[in-house]
Amino acid sequence: MPGHRGYLYEGLLPQAQIWIDFLVVDRIAAEALRGLSALPRRGIEVGGILLGSTDSGTAPAVVRITDCAPFDCEHLYGPNFQLSPKDREALAELLAGLNGKSARLQAVGLYRTHTRGDLELTAEDVGLLDAFFPGTRAVCLVVRPYAVRPADAAFFLRGAGGFRPGPPPATFVFRRKEMGGGATPRGAAAAPAAEAPAAEPQPVSASAEPDALPAALETDLTAPEPVAATRASYTWLWVAALFTFLLAGVAIGVQIAGGLSRPAPPPPPADPYALGLSALQFGDAIHFRWNPRAPALEACQSASLVIRDGDNTKIIELRKEDISRGALIYRNASPDVRFRVEAVLSPGNVLSESLQVRLLPQPEPARQPAPANPVQ
Numbered sequence: 001m002p003g004h005r006g007y008l009y010e011g012l013l014p015q016a017q018i019w020i021d022f023l024v025v026d027r028i029a030a031e032a033l034r035g036l037s038a039l040p041r042r043g044i045e046v047g048g049i050l051l052g053s054t055d056s057g058t059a060p061a062v063v064r065i066t067d068c069a070p071f072d073c074e075h076l077y078g079p080n081f082q083l084s085p086k087d088r089e090a091l092a093e094l095l096a097g098l099n100g101k102s103a104r105l106q107a108v109g110l111y112r113t114h115t116r117g118d119l120e121l122t123a124e125d126v127g128l129l130d131a132f133f134p135g136t137r138a139v140c141l142v143v144r145p146y147a148v149r150p151a152d153a154a155f156f157l158r159g160a161g162g163f164r165p166g167p168p169p170a171t172f173v174f175r176r177k178e179m180g181g182g183a184t185p186r187g188a189a190a191a192p193a194a195e196a197p198a199a200e201p202q203p204v205s206a207s208a209e210p211d212a213l214p215a216a217l218e219t220d221l222t223a224p225e226p227v228a229a230t231r232a233s234y235t236w237l238w239v240a241a242l243f244t245f246l247l248a249g250v251a252i253g254v255q256i257a258g259g260l261s262r263p264a265p266p267p268p269p270a271d272p273y274a275l276g277l278s279a280l281q282f283g284d285a286i287h288f289r290w291n292p293r294a295p296a297l298e299a300c301q302s303a304s305l306v307i308r309d310g311d312n313t314k315i316i317e318l319r320k321e322d323i324s325r326g327a328l329i330y331r332n333a334s335p336d337v338r339f340r341v342e343a344v345l346s347p348g349n350v351l352s353e354s355l356q357v358r359l360l361p362q363p364e365p366a367r368q369p370a371p372a373n374p375v376q
Helices: 022-036 085-101 123-132 177-181 212-222 227-261 295-299 320-325
Strands: 006-009 016-020 047-055 061-071 106-115 139-143 151-157 172-174 278-282 284-288 302-309 313-320 327-330 335-348 349-358
Touching: 006 022, 006 177, 016 022, 016 151, 022 047, 022 061, 022 106, 022 139, 022 172, 022 177, 022 320, 061 085, 061 106, 061 139, 085 106, 085 123, 106 123, 123 212, 172 177, 278 349, 284 313, 320 327
Parallel strands: 016 061, 106 139
Antiparallel strands: 006 016, 047 061, 047 106, 139 151, 151 172, 278 284, 284 327, 302 313, 302 335, 335 349
16 A cells, blocks of 8 residues: 555544545645635635545455545635535536546545534535445545634444434544654655756966066056046946946836836625624614615525623514515614524525624713702
């Protein structure tokens, strides 16, 4: 087994092991970081197909992962890696093409990233694995990426009881270095430059007389022609330097003028999963707002507003016409009020956003002085 090129995982079933190539680790780790940086806060989840082979003739059986194929999910239901009907059709076509190319390289499982809390196998993952990867040794790799440290990962393997949703039995650091593969290669080193041949020493002419050398030096020191040539060369150097500075100033001016006339770059795209919550205090009431044109609210099946006013909690079901208004006025009973809007995009996929409001105490109205009794 090529253990020097991959990582052997033995923490699952006693009758099966998983071997993954370090090049596959590098590709999936880079893809996970790109997905994490695609959106603010939690990013988007990405996934794809694990390719390799299953060796059932050994004890224990070994699932070899030697390649992977990323799958572009349209994220119809939000940032989770949850496939829409269109995604499922595309995945079926991709699997048919991959399994038909080579008998030695087949789809052995699924991989995806997980950015919504603790690492786990969800019920949606189990349904996807049962529908598209029915093999007895199908594998699921779940990767939890982080922005400031290496990702965590876990393998799930179908056994006699099938896949079961929930946390993994064990996790490991998902980076080549921590998995025993050393530093990630950065390409071949540049070839060393060929050494230049050493110049052969020039022999001294035998006709040069030692007595003639001091006379030649004295002549050079006293002659005025070299001094004049040196002064002329300095003058030309100053002229060349001034001309160079002039050209540089013109080039900088042209660049500044072009930068001022160039239109400003477009603003970055807004977060499609933000609901745009805001609140303002008006007297003894709160003016609570949301963005009715947020993509999540336009595509949701239902929505609700949860208001926690001190120790009291209220739940208001929002209809389509309520969502389109984009605001409501709430009369609070305590200075600490929390609003949470929950949008149900699909069964098991709820997008929520919260806002806490700490109200300032209202000044008491000034008391009018009592009128003085008139003098009788």
